[in-house]
Amino acid sequence: MQAMQRRAFLAAGSAALFTATAQSAWAAFPDKPIKLIVPWAAGGSTDAIARAMAQRMSQTIGSSVIVDNRPGAAGQIGTDAAAKAVPDGYTLAIVELPHAIAPAVTTRLPYDLLRDFTPVTMIGTSPLVFFAGMNDDSRDFKTFIRTAAARPMPPAIAHSGAGTVSHLAAELLASRTKIKFNMVPYRGSAPALTDVAAGTVAGHFATLASGSSLLGANRIRPLLVTSAQRVNIPGLKDVPGLAESGLKGLEIDQWWAMVAPATTPLEVIERLRREAIAALDHPSVKERMAVLGVQLKGSTTGELRAFMRAEAERWQKVAHNIGLQPQ
Numbered sequence: 001m002q003a004m005q006r007r008a009f010l011a012a013g014s015a016a017l018f019t020a021t022a023q024s025a026w027a028a029f030p031d032k033p034i035k036l037i038v039p040w041a042a043g044g045s046t047d048a049i050a051r052a053m054a055q056r057m058s059q060t061i062g063s064s065v066i067v068d069n070r071p072g073a074a075g076q077i078g079t080d081a082a083a084k085a086v087p088d089g090y091t092l093a094i095v096e097l098p099h100a101i102a103p104a105v106t107t108r109l110p111y112d113l114l115r116d117f118t119p120v121t122m123i124g125t126s127p128l129v130f131f132a133g134m135n136d137d138s139r140d141f142k143t144f145i146r147t148a149a150a151r152p153m154p155p156a157i158a159h160s161g162a163g164t165v166s167h168l169a170a171e172l173l174a175s176r177t178k179i180k181f182n183m184v185p186y187r188g189s190a191p192a193l194t195d196v197a198a199g200t201v202a203g204h205f206a207t208l209a210s211g212s213s214l215l216g217a218n219r220i221r222p223l224l225v226t227s228a229q230r231v232n233i234p235g236l237k238d239v240p241g242l243a244e245s246g247l248k249g250l251e252i253d254q255w256w257a258m259v260a261p262a263t264t265p266l267e268v269i270e271r272l273r274r275e276a277i278a279a280l281d282h283p284s285v286k287e288r289m290a291v292l293g294v295q296l297k298g299s300t301t302g303e304l305r306a307f308m309r310a311e312a313e314r315w316q317k318v319a320h321n322i323g324l325q326p327q
Contacts, residue, residue, distance in 0.1 A: 029089055029268055030063040036258075037085075037093040039078025041071040045209030045292055049123060049256055050094050052288040056279035061271075065092075074161065075099065076110060083116040087261040089268035092120065096256045097165050100311035104319035105163030107326045113312065117259040118269055119304035121276045124294040125253040127231055128169055129239070130224040131211050132203045133196050141224040141245045144203070148179050155202035156182040158192035163324065165254065166192070168315070169205040169226065171322045172250055196220055207254050208236060208293030226252040233293045255311075256294070257304055269301060 034057075038050045047069060054065040070078030075098060082093035099113050111117075130141065138144035148155050157174075159167035162185060174181050184201055186192040189210040195201050197219040205226070214220045215235060222239045225231055228251055229241040242248050258276055260269060277298040279285050289296055299307070319326075 029271065030061060032090060033064045033066050034061070034089070035066055035068045035085075035091050037068045037070055037078050037082045037091065039070055039072075039075040039082075039093070042069045045207055045294075046094055046096060046256060048209065048292055049289070049294060052285050053123065053258070053276065053279050056282050056285050057275050060278060061275045074102070074164075076102075080110040082259070083111040083261060085261050087118075087264040089260065089264055089272060092258055092260050092272065093117070094123070094256055095259050095308075097254050097311070100308060101163060101165060101168065101315045101319075103312060103326075104316045105324060105326055114305075114309055116262050118262050118264050119299075119301045119308065120258040120260055120269060121273045121280075121301070122297050122299035122304050122307065123256040123258060123276075123280065124289060124296045125255045126207050126209070126233075126293045126295065127225040127227040127236075127241075128165065128205045128252050128254060129208055129211060129222045129226075129236065130173075130203055130205050131193060131196055131215070131220045132223050133199045134219060134221055135199045136202065136221070138223065141240060144223055145177055145179070148181070148202070149177070154179050154181050156184045156200075158184050158186050158195060158201040158204040160188050160192060160206075161185050162327075163319075165252065166205040168318055168322070168324070169250075169252055171324070172252075172318065173247070175322055176247060176250060193220060205252075208233065212291075212293075226250060231295075233295070234290065236293065255307075257299075257308070259304075273301065 036050055036054050038047050040046050050067050054067050057065045070081055079093060082091055085091035102109055132138060132144060138147060157170045159170050170181060170183055189206040192204045193206060193211050193214050196204050197214050211220060222236060224245055225236055225239050225241050227241050228243050228248060242250055280296050280298050
């Protein structure tokens, strides 16, 4: 009996020592720079969001947070690098709506969004905006659709490549309106919107962040936001939502979230989550996000995991319903 009690005592002591050692190992976190991977080129909306977050977190977390742009392969290169990084809290990544869509349109992803990452927090969301050129006579989306339906040759809608959110949004629009738009692929929203402004194509779905410069120069016009109702975002307050435009049920929100490699210690994840949430609540970050049209939405790890799973399932169904086959 005494031997059993002794073994139990030793086991409990070992467990306590292990826990204390683990806590001590992470007590000094972070003691070197943290890398925040953005799987797109510098200058885009995701890069701007990441830099606003990194700048504020660097001032409070006790170490610098450095944005690391790794573009290529439709975001796969940078995302794969983050998935395969050492899970010690010193590598983070920004993921977003295209990451949830990707499994529905390609079978060659080198990572699994739900398996290879631990969620940290949601950052925010933004509806898509349907932009038309200023030379288009349509002053609202209903008029745009009526005019398009009456033409013998439907207008061209630009998108950012097969399987992107702008492509799926355009296909969903075509499905609901029964109009066979001419879908024209581009290498991103920047060149697509440039051609919208020039009148080469009739319209394009993009975030406010992507269209802000051309919108500010009065070269493109927002006709629709992909939220049920109008949104309280500067530059979009007078733009109809889906319900007003007769397209209720097609809600699409671009979203951004912070993740870490799978198996990153939960103590570290929680520290990073607290720092990220605090950054989202800082006036400088709020101001920058407002300019980008991003509505801030922090979350718990569990909430973000459930959200990403639901988004992946939703876009699998959308791709199937519009007949988009994974390549």
